[in-house]
Amino acid sequence: MRLGKWRRRLLRIGVFILAVAMPPTLVGVTNAISYKNTLYEMAADTAVPAELRDTKPPVHDPAKRTVVILLGNLGANVGDALNPYETFAATGAFNVYTVAPERRRVPLLGGLDIVPDLSLAELDSQLAGKAPDVVVVPQTPQPDQPVNAPVREWLARQAGHGSLVLGVCIGVELVAAAGLLDGRDATSHWYRLGALEEAYPGVGWRRGTRYVDDDIITTGGVLSGIDGSLRVIERMLGTSAATAAAAAVGWRHYSPGAPAPLPESTFGLRDTVAGVNLTFRPRPTIGVVLTDGVGEVELASIFCTYTEAAYAARTVALGAGSTAPVRSRHGLVFVPRGDAFAERGLDRLIVPGAGAAVTKRADLDARARRSLGLVPEYPHAQPGFAFDAALRDMARTVDVPTARWRAKTLEYPPSDLKGVTGPGWPWWALLLPLLYGLGGVACVGAVWWAVGALRRRRGGRAERTAEVTREAVEAVP
Structure with missing residues (x-):
């Protein structure tokens, strides 16, 4: 009897905890998933607008080096892509192209649709089969999944033919997935380094640096991509050109010859x-x-x-x-x-x-x-x-x-x-999960009361039926 009473108490406590935790959890998870799904949401129509279909590719100057910003099929991080793009373009010394597997609208983070300058095939034709001098790799969704296999394969081929690869922020994950970082030192965004260490143990991951300068250059977070771009410019054109590019984009923290100091960040x-x-x-x-x-x-x-x-x-x-x-x-x-x-x-x-x-x-x-x-x-x-x-x-x-x-x-x-x-x-925002929890308790309490009322009603009916039965039996001679 005593054991049954404790079981009922534990059941009530468990139901109470679920009533408090479940509504805010469901609301919070639903809100988070819904919002994250919008970050790289495709446009309803991804075709190149009619007025652009007959436009010629950007003019290529064979006397200049070529820099490619590599966009994936599913999009790219807007800061990882556009910050290096303008940094290189500001020098006037490079052919700078955005490229993707197909020339169609590609979503950049936050719902900004870009039409790439060239598809990968068009770029190969533009360069007459030569590899670009620099390939910039921004973050792209699902870098290690089959959907990005053509991107990884193309990137590996260019690196094999002499392209300098610049992996920016979490875009470094795609570089690692292409097999280009095994046995090398590299860095990436501090928030992702733990997961990258587990996924790619053959890479010497480094913390607390804006970039790692090697045959492949990798950078930390979004704005460190500017530093990595300036390092490439410095290597190819000299410190004066890099200083001028930093001034053109307004970046005050260019450090010639070595990355500027960066504290090691944690959550x-x-x-x-x-x-x-x-x-x-x-x-x-x-x-x-x-x-x-x-x-x-x-x-x-x-x-x-x-x-x-x-x-x-x-x-x-x-x-x-x-x-x-x-x-x-x-x-x-x-x-x-x-x-x-x-x-x-x-x-x-x-x-x-x-x-x-x-x-x-x-x-x-x-x-x-x-x-x-x-x-x-x-x-x-x-x-x-x-x-x-x-x-x-x-x-x-x-x-x-x-x-x-x-x-x-x-x-x-x-x-x-x-x-x-x-x-x-924003302490006030913490009231929302509390209100959701109280709402859950109120709902469970209402259900509990209704079930109890129904049981009492059924019990009353049973008692009345039993009493009528007894009276009928007693009335039989």
Whole structure:
């Protein structure tokens, strides 16, 4: 009897724990999966726009070295791809191409669709079978899966024919999956190094460095990709050219001859703000207006900062009055996913680019107020490195802990964030899982009460039936 009572108590305790834990867990996991699935979400139509189908490939100058930014079939990290692209293009000394297995729209992190300059076959034809001088490898989803086998095989062939491979951030995983790092030292993003050590034990993984300079160059987090690119420029063109390229993209931390100091990062208690953002915190939708001539690093600073790792917003690439393709400062082609002035459900409208803040502001302001009731924001109106403005805006509009976490994952120098202002740790967001848990307890309590009431009702009926039966039996002579 006593054992049965304890079993019932344990059952009640177990049900109570499940009632508290299950609703917030389900909501948090669902929110996280749903958001992460949007980061590299394909456009509804991935075909090259009609107005671009007959365009000729970029003019190739055989007197210049060739740099290739390798995009996977499933997309690429916007910062890993665009930061090195502009760094190399700013020198004017390279043919710089974006390439993918097929020439169709490829999603960059955060919903920015790019039309690659060339397919892999077209590049081989352009170079008459020669290997490019440099292949830049940004992060791409599922680097070790069959879908990326053509990319890995092509990369291995180019490395075998003399291409210098530059693996950027988590893009280093694709380089490792291609078998190019066995027996070498390498680095990658600090957050992924533990998993990479397990998956590729034959590589000498190094921590606390912006890049490892070898026959293959590998870099740490997103902004360390700029340092790796500058090291390639330094090796091929000299320190003066690298210094000029760093100035052109606004990177103040170029260190000639060796990587700049980088503290070894680990995940700390304050960094749990990322988990709160991912699972429970409401996220605004930011419309990012694409305009001709926008800088590639300027674009990356918006799409990269608010999405991956910070999970602070949903970004959507929009045209300024149409969905026509837009060309960046150095000729990349992007296709908006909608018209900024016809889009609904936007919480903010951001216009990247120092040039747009000067030449397009009056027109965009008037149209946005009239059609959306929003005031466009121009984060790059003030001079400086593009990510400075994005991170300071994040501190102001989201909170300072999220901005510091994102800076840490970008490998942005913490000293550059001194003096940022904004809300503190979002304690209020922790109330949401508590409310979900209380809701679960209330639901279980209601069910428990209903079951008890039904049992009592059935018991009452049984007693009445038994009493009637007894009376009937007693009435029989």
